[in-house]
Amino acid sequence: MRALLFPLHKVSYQAILKKPLNIFEPRYIHMIHEAEKTNTPVALAYATLQDADDEADTIAINHEKYHAVKRMVGLGRVQILQKSKDGTMLVVLEPLFKGLIMDVYNEELPYNTIEVDPITEFLTVMPEHMISLQRLGLLFRHWAKSFFKNQVEYDALMEATQDPVVLVGAITEFVVTSPDLKQGILEIDDINAKIDVLLEWLD
Template sequence: MQVGNARYISATDLPDSLPVFPLTGALLLPAGQLPLNIFEPRYLEMFDHALRGNRLIGMIQPSLVEPLELEPGLPALSKMGCIGRITSYAETGDGRYILSLSGICRFRFLEEVKTSLPFRQAKISPFIADLNSAQEEDSVDREKLLATFRSYLEANKLEADWESVQRASNLTLVNSLSMMSPFGPAEKQALLEAPDLRARADTLIAITEIHLARGFGDPDTVLQ
């Protein structure tokens, strides 16, 4: 997989530890693009640190099953996140970064790394199979996925750029729709933890159908 000017082909291309950014409700997936607005001092320092190095950050949600804090202000982390590479950034002039993370592969959170730095770091085990997830594209039921997406748009009186949708690969389509979906943290984590691309597509279809059946068509609910 090529992300920006870097190529990630095998385990040797990825670190076994990296800074992690806990953010509830945020979902990054391989080949996806996650925009971020960074303003907290500790996270500004984290991104400065990453920019001086390999530009890699681990996006992860606080644990949804272990709400206990390890220390004040340090919630337990979920067991899985996604490695992202900073592929674009801009300084705003008022102390913020506007940047984009490009998803590389998911990782298993192993343990926290003790550090004197103000941000958190973790030992990880990358999902190397994600580097070749394009090989799974033919397993996706694209027709059903698009039909469900169309139903969601109609229920919420939204429109889409169908020309761009039709051009998108199955990998881009599944992961982008999963990331843009307006679902809650638990559902986002389920999409992240789906074992493969087909399972993620099936999970996205199932979640969307459940919400539509419950009258999810809320005009104030839009794709992010």
């Protein structure tokens, strides 16, 4: 599948929750308009200043600052929420799926276009992980009480995170502070393994 690449330094996207983004560079303003017009997915990729490295599972891109991005990315559909007179915009990525970058195209555009293979994840929590899942839920509830002061927002989040997939994504997005750990969790394909990693980090 063809997608448009939005590289951000040490930022990854779990493609489970909506992701707000401020777009201000002219090339990416153009890219967002193209994505909206053609309904093309946008891949938010963890960008690095280092050269591409097979061991680090990165791939080279055409960019004056970032030399490579992690191959594993989250993809979403663009929804433009707000446009300013100077062209800058606030957009949100509506989650689609996780994918692996297979190739970077040379299309003579000011931004990168890529070929992405969707990744199928194992999303069933096994019986032996149910207690760990419940503990994650309690830890997240405690954290959210101090973070979300708006009761309506808090209640909506608690309802959404009854879904284990959303719970894992929310903890990764909101609670985990390490960019490398966020990316590492994205690269895990089994929700049970993600639960183990998150619980170890939170404890």
